[in-house]
Amino acid sequence: MDIHANIARRLRDLRDAKGWSLDALAERSAVSRSNISLIERGESSPTAVVLDKLATALGVSLASLFESASSVAATPPSPHIAARDQARWTDPASGYVRRNLSPPAWSPIQLVEVQFPPGERVAYDTSLRDAEIHQQVWVIEGAMEMSVGETTWRLATGDCLSMRLDCPIVYRNPTRKPARYLVALCRTAR
Numbered sequence: 467m468d469i470h471a472n473i474a475r476r477l478r479d480l481r482d483a484k485g486w487s488l489d490a491l492a493e494r495s496a497v498s499r500s501n502i503s504l505i506e507r508g509e510s511s512p513t514a515v516v517l518d519k520l521a522t523a524l525g526v527s528l529a530s531l532f533e534s535a536s537s538v539a540a541t542p543p544s545p546h547i548a549a550r551d552q553a554r555w556t557d558p559a560s561g562y563v564r565r566n567l568s569p570p571a572w573s574p575i576q577l578v579e580v581q582f583p584p585g586e587r588v589a590y591d592t593s594l595r596d597a598e599i600h601q602q603v604w605v606i607e608g609a610m611e612m613s614v615g616e617t618t619w620r621l622a623t624g625d626c627l628s629m630r631l632d633c634p635i636v637y638r639n640p641t642r643k644p645a646r647y648l649v650a651l652c653r654t655a656r
Contacts, residue, residue, distance in 0.1 A: 469532070469555050473517070474508040476531050480524045481506075495523035513559040518590045527599050527631070527651050528590075529576040532566045543570035560586040562637075567648075578649040582610065587638040592631050599631040601651045608645030611638040621647075 481491050488506075492499040497519050504510035505520075512520075514528070521528045532553045547569035554565045560583065567577040603612065604626040611620050615633040619625075620640075629635065631651075639645045 468508070469553055470511060471508045472534060472553065473512070473531055473555075474506050476533060477502070477520060478506045480526060480531075484524065491520070491523060495519045497523075511558045514557040514562070514564075514588050515559070515590060518592065522592060527576060527653060529566060529568075529578050529649075529651055532564070534570050543572070545569050545571040557588065560588050562586060562588065574652055574654070576651040576653075578651070579606075580647050580649060582608070582637065582639045582645045582647070584639055584642045584644055587636065589634065589636045591634050598654045599651060600628070600654075601631060601649055602626055602628045604648045604650070606646045606648060608639065608643055608647075609641050610645050610647060611640050612636065613638075 481488075484490075486494075488499045488502050491497075491502055495502075497516055501510065501512070501516065502520070505512050505516075517531055518528050521531055532555060534551075534553065547567075552565050552567055554563060556563050562583060563581045565579045567579055568575070603610070603621070605621045605623055607623050609620065609622050611618060612627055613619075613634075613636040614627075614629045618636075619627055621627055
């Protein structure tokens with residue numbers, strides 16, 4: 467399945483599970499009803515910031531919007547996923563590429579690999595969600611600056627930063643070289 471079709475299906479499924487109309491999700495996410503409709507029809511290439519707003523409103527992690535159809539199907543999902551089957555998505559605003567590493571079988575942990583272009587910045591206005599979500603970012607190569615709330619860290623190769631997704635977060639590659647990092651997310655119920 468095409469990644470945009472997968473996002474469209476997943477967004478519709480999550481909205482339907484809450485029993486929300488397009489207007490209700492638009493109000494809760496601060497994303498326009500028309501934009502949500504285009505995304506749900508697979509006719510829009512949403513930015514990471516827009517997807518994060520939708521995920522926050524729905525009370526899920528951004529990574530969960532990329533889950534495959536088999537991860538929510540009636541048949542038991544596989545605990546294995548081949549590298550060729552891992553969903554890849556490129557943010558149209560910054561050009562960063564994310565690859566969901568986790569298999570379809572449910573786990574409280576989700577792994578995502580990100581390739582972040584030089585000089586780019588992405589700011590998430592993350593807020594409280596229905597579930598408590600923690601993440602760690604481990605820089606595999608390159609360097610990143612991360613601001614979590616009011617605090618900024620400069621991360622070099624091998625550095626790791628832990629945070630809770632309950633405040634604004636800014637990712638920035640201040641260098642002239644691409645950065646690559648692993649994000650590990652863990653969700654706990656409130």
